[in-house]
Amino acid sequence: MSAQPVASGTAKHGRLLRFAAPVLIAIVALALWQSLVVAYDVPAYLVPSPLRVLRALIEDRVLLFDSLAVTLGVALSALAISVMAGVAIALVFVRSRWIEMSLFPYAVVLQVTPIVAIAPLIIIWVRDTHTALVLCAVVVAIFPIISNTTLGLRSVDPGLLNLFRVCRATRTQILLRVRIPSALPYFFGGLRIASGLALIGAVVAEFVAGTGGQGAGLAYQILLAGIQLNIPRLFAALLLITASGVALFGLTVWLSHFALSRWHDSEISASD
Amino acid sequence: MLDIVAAGKSYRAGIEALAPVDLRVERGEFVTLLGPSGCGKTTLLNLAAALIEPSSGSVHWWGGDHASTGAQGRRLAMVFQSPTLMPWARIDTNVRLPLDLAGVLRAEADDAARDALALVGLADAAHQLPRELSGGMQMRASIARALVTSPDLLLMDEPFGALDEFTRQRLDAELLSMWSARALTIVFVTHSIVEAVFLSTRVVVMAARPGRIVTQVDIDEPFPRGDDYRLKAAFAERCVQLSRMVAEASGAAGTAR
Numbered sequence: 001m002s003a004q005p006v007a008s009g010t011a012k013h014g015r016l017l018r019f020a021a022p023v024l025i026a027i028v029a030l031a032l033w034q035s036l037v038v039a040y041d042v043p044a045y046l047v048p049s050p051l052r053v054l055r056a057l058i059e060d061r062v063l064l065f066d067s068l069a070v071t072l073g074v075a076l077s078a079l080a081i082s083v084m085a086g087v088a089i090a091l092v093f094v095r096s097r098w099i100e101m102s103l104f105p106y107a108v109v110l111q112v113t114p115i116v117a118i119a120p121l122i123i124i125w126v127r128d129t130h131t132a133l134v135l136c137a138v139v140v141a142i143f144p145i146i147s148n149t150t151l152g153l154r155s156v157d158p159g160l161l162n163l164f165r166v167c168r169a170t171r172t173q174i175l176l177r178v179r180i181p182s183a184l185p186y187f188f189g190g191l192r193i194a195s196g197l198a199l200i201g202a203v204v205a206e207f208v209a210g211t212g213g214q215g216a217g218l219a220y221q222i223l224l225a226g227i228q229l230n231i232p233r234l235f236a237a238l239l240l241i242t243a244s245g246v247a248l249f250g251l252t253v254w255l256s257h258f259a260l261s262r263w264h265d266s267e268i269s270a271s272d
Numbered sequence: 273m274l275d276i277v278a279a280g281k282s283y284r285a286g287i288e289a290l291a292p293v294d295l296r297v298e299r300g301e302f303v304t305l306l307g308p309s310g311c312g313k314t315t316l317l318n319l320a321a322a323l324i325e326p327s328s329g330s331v332h333w334w335g336g337d338h339a340s341t342g343a344q345g346r347r348l349a350m351v352f353q354s355p356t357l358m359p360w361a362r363i364d365t366n367v368r369l370p371l372d373l374a375g376v377l378r379a380e381a382d383d384a385a386r387d388a389l390a391l392v393g394l395a396d397a398a399h400q401l402p403r404e405l406s407g408g409m410q411m412r413a414s415i416a417r418a419l420v421t422s423p424d425l426l427l428m429d430e431p432f433g434a435l436d437e438f439t440r441q442r443l444d445a446e447l448l449s450m451w452s453a454r455a456l457t458i459v460f461v462t463h464s465i466v467e468a469v470f471l472s473t474r475v476v477v478m479a480a481r482p483g484r485i486v487t488q489v490d491i492d493e494p495f496p497r498g499d500d501y502r503l504k505a506a507f508a509e510r511c512v513q514l515s516r517m518v519a520e521a522s523g524a525a526g527t528a529r
């Protein structure tokens with residue numbers, strides 16, 4: 001009984017350290033960056049100080065946050081499509097080894113071909129730019145969902161499968177009651193990777209498309225700021241992309257924790 | 273009830289896991305398959321569960337083929353070496369599973385699961401997850417799941433092999449009580465001679481290379497059998513007799529406990 005408060009205290013301490021340590025590192029790095037830029041009088045068009053970047057973020061907030069909404073819209077649409085299509089493809093793969101053997105190599109080909117090389121083609125072929133951008137991001141983000149979910153659907157405890165066979169369960173019952181729950185930890189692993197890739201895909205596609213005007217994303221703002229030598233805005237746009245990526249990752253981690261924390265070892269040990 | 277006729281199992285690489293064997297199990301029997309590792313006990317049980325097809329011979333359930341194992345009132349259930357509980361589901365959901373799969377109404381299935389859990393002494397653990405239970409309790413939940421359908425034939429593959437001796441003896445005694453109270457028919461796999469003599473009405477002695485049935489021994493000691501049965505001379509004599517049989521069949525003394 002006496003060990004419990006000590007254990008819970010240690011767990012709390014561990015959680016605090018997990019957040020406090022990176023924040024502390026960031027504060028130290030920013031302070032160092034600020035003081036070096038000021039001390040050496042580095043011009044803003046070379047390396048802007050963190051405070052200068054913050055000022056650009058506040059001054060250009062309408063422009064930057066509008067662009068962020070566009071980029072996030074592309075990334076989130078791509079992630080949603082990747083999840084739906086990726087899971088559907090994985091279910092088909094698990095249903096038939098033949099289909100998996102026939103199509104999986106093409107999924108690999110799609111994954112290993114650089115998106116920068118495919119994006120111009122997609123942008124030429126697909127008339128609507130927004131659709132083209134989403135499609136580019138899907139091409140990048142879908143593979144980990146397909147790969148991990150397929151692996152998860154196949155990684156079922158053989159004892160449980162035998163139990164279902166003894167109970168004369170149908171294939172659909174086995175899929176719904178064993179394969180899908182067993183695949184969840186693998187799926188969430190794929191989702192974490194896919195969330196970052198969807199954002200990267202969206203930004204790369206915007207770079208290639210170079211679309212401006214009202215529907216311009218953050219990548220376009222970075223391109224434009226680079227041409228105009230408005231480096232503080234470039235840094236501010238970069239900061240927003242990074243923050244969005246971290247937030248997306250955090251969301252997937254939370255989803256995984258929400259779904260698995262009661263029973264799966266990975267989340268149980270993470271919460272200890 | 274279960275009739276295995278000249279059924280053998282070979283694998284593609286030419287390995288003969290089980291030479292053709294005959295085994296007949298009648299209603300109300302407690303038959304134990306006993307032998308050292310690699311003697312085909314689990315293979316024979318898997319044939320009885322229709323989990324694998326025989327390479328030769330045939331297996332009949334209630335006089336019919338595999339299709340008759342799922343017929344109403346002719347249920348077959350199995351308990352595996354590990355508890356094989358769904359880790360994401362509560363204990364009552366795990367226990368209810370065979371009824372859910374058979375399309376039994378929820379309220380009826382809940383009642384049956386509650387009864388089965390009470391029977392194995394886990395009434396209070398219904399809402400817990402498997403990871404929150406000890407190994408012995410998980411195995412009890414696994415037995416409750418097998419009993420929830422009131423099976424006509426219960427197949428058990430070394431269910432207590434991974435448990436400590438104390439828990440194992442207690443669960444053996446509880447299993448025997450359930451067998452008696454519910455008039456079950458059980459085919460039980462073990463490599464423990466002591467467990468086989470304690471539980472069975474008949475012990476099927478098996479040997480390896482290739483897996484085969486060597487002999488069958490009736491254990492005609494009366495029931496109920498409690499802890500005092502383990503202290504009787506007849507119990508010790510049976511253990512020694514079976515130990516010799518297993519050792520002789522395996523071609524070397526001391527290959528089985």
